[in-house]
Amino acid sequence: MRIDGRDYRTIWLDESGSQDPADARVRVIDQTRLPHRFETLTLDNSDEASRAIRDMAVRGAPLIGVTGAYGLALAAAADAGDAAIEAAYEKLLATRPTAVNLRWGLDRVKALLLATPVAARAAAAFAEAGAIAEEDVACCASIGDHGAALIRDAAEKNPGRPVNILTHCNAGWLATVDWGTALAPIYKAARAGIGLHVWVDETRPRNQGASLTAFELLSEGVPHTVIADNAGGHLMQHGMVDLCIVGTDRTTRTGDVCNKIGTYLKALAAHDNGVPFYVALPSSTIDWRIEDGVANIPIEERSAREVTHVSGRAADGAVTEVLVTPEGSSARNWAFDVTPAKYVTGLITERGVCAASEAGLRGVFSDLAG
Numbered sequence: 001m002r003i004d005g006r007d008y009r010t011i012w013l014d015e016s017g018s019q020d021p022a023d024a025r026v027r028v029i030d031q032t033r034l035p036h037r038f039e040t041l042t043l044d045n046s047d048e049a050s051r052a053i054r055d056m057a058v059r060g061a062p063l064i065g066v067t068g069a070y071g072l073a074l075a076a077a078a079d080a081g082d083a084a085i086e087a088a089y090e091k092l093l094a095t096r097p098t099a100v101n102l103r104w105g106l107d108r109v110k111a112l113l114l115a116t117p118v119a120a121r122a123a124a125a126f127a128e129a130g131a132i133a134e135e136d137v138a139c140c141a142s143i144g145d146h147g148a149a150l151i152r153d154a155a156e157k158n159p160g161r162p163v164n165i166l167t168h169c170n171a172g173w174l175a176t177v178d179w180g181t182a183l184a185p186i187y188k189a190a191r192a193g194i195g196l197h198v199w200v201d202e203t204r205p206r207n208q209g210a211s212l213t214a215f216e217l218l219s220e221g222v223p224h225t226v227i228a229d230n231a232g233g234h235l236m237q238h239g240m241v242d243l244c245i246v247g248t249d250r251t252t253r254t255g256d257v258c259n260k261i262g263t264y265l266k267a268l269a270a271h272d273n274g275v276p277f278y279v280a281l282p283s284s285t286i287d288w289r290i291e292d293g294v295a296n297i298p299i300e301e302r303s304a305r306e307v308t309h310v311s312g313r314a315a316d317g318a319v320t321e322v323l324v325t326p327e328g329s330s331a332r333n334w335a336f337d338v339t340p341a342k343y344v345t346g347l348i349t350e351r352g353v354c355a356a357s358e359a360g361l362r363g364v365f366s367d368l369a370g
């Protein structure tokens with residue numbers, strides 16, 4: 001995507017000109033600084049990759065998976081022995097528990113590493129991480145094409161006015177390597193000239209909607225309005241939402257989806273009001289081992305400070321954090337919730353739109369289902 005006239009992906013290899021994997025450095029956009037500052041970070045080693053994931057400099061399920069893959073490659077560049085690789089794998093895996101893409105990316109690179117002679121491991125791992133990144137871009141572009149067809153259908157049903165789409169959290173290009181999942185159909189439809197408008201849930205407590213989705217849509221020139229998290233039900237009751245599209249951090253084989261906290265409430269409101277509720281995902285987000293998402297998907301609980309404090313830009317330009325609760329109130333911070341498949345109208349995948357069910361997913365991904 002273009003920022004200030006320059007094309008960016010969310011993660012890339014620093015071009016030092018050296019062919020030696022020991023010199024490789026990974027660059028990412030520091031998403032903790034957005035929307036107020038556009039800054040990049042250099043990840044020199046596997047520990048820095050772990051920190052970037054844990055502190056959410058990089059976030060979003062697909063991007064976490066790709067960063068994990070590069071993190072393991074950085075580990076192999078420092079020490080390609082089995083013990084060092086195993087230790088880095090465990091450390092990277094422990095950074096964030098919910099998005100299954102992290103395990104998926106790490107497993108892919110680790111399997112290759114262990115099957116490769118030690119001297120060739122680091123180069124092989126960087127090549128594999130790069131391949132995972134390229135596949136993610138292709139998957140997201142394809143999700144965009146399939147999802148844009150749904151938006152086109154909605155536009156044809158309501159000629160003469162824009163299609164109103166509600167999204168939650170940030171499932172745009174910042175959450176992937178490029179394009180995004182839930183936002184890819186929006187970008188493709190907008191570029192095809194379909195009139196649309198996006199309702200952007202602010203997505204407390206970390207405000208990924210207000211800070212990241214709004215930043216993306218503004219940069220791309222897509223009409224949008226940021227709304228308080230609790231506004232969606234009201235808008236749906238008044239016919240102001242034509243469809244919802246969100247992402248997912250882990251999708252069970254039965255089509256339950258785990259996404260940013262608050263997604264479930266939007267799905268309930270959509271169900272009550274007959275608003276189609278679509279979830280966009282690459283196949284790397286499917287956890288074929290799990291049947292019941294509510295019972296079995298690990299839900300990350302983050303620092304209560306994210307609830308008790310908000311940060312923003314003050315009039316003098318400084319980014320500051322302020323307390324919004326009484327000192328002494330306790331707070332809890334679950335980062336994700338599970339929306340059962342029965343509330344999901346369809347899954348927008350890189351191979352097409354399917355039902356949120358085991359049969360639906362197997363119909364599209366019979367080769368992956370095992």
Ligand code: MRU
Binds near residue numbers: 247
């Ligand atoms: O906590 P985050 O910001 O990593 O959560 C991101 C989301 O919940 C996204 O919707 C999800 O990863 C799907 S992204 C393509």
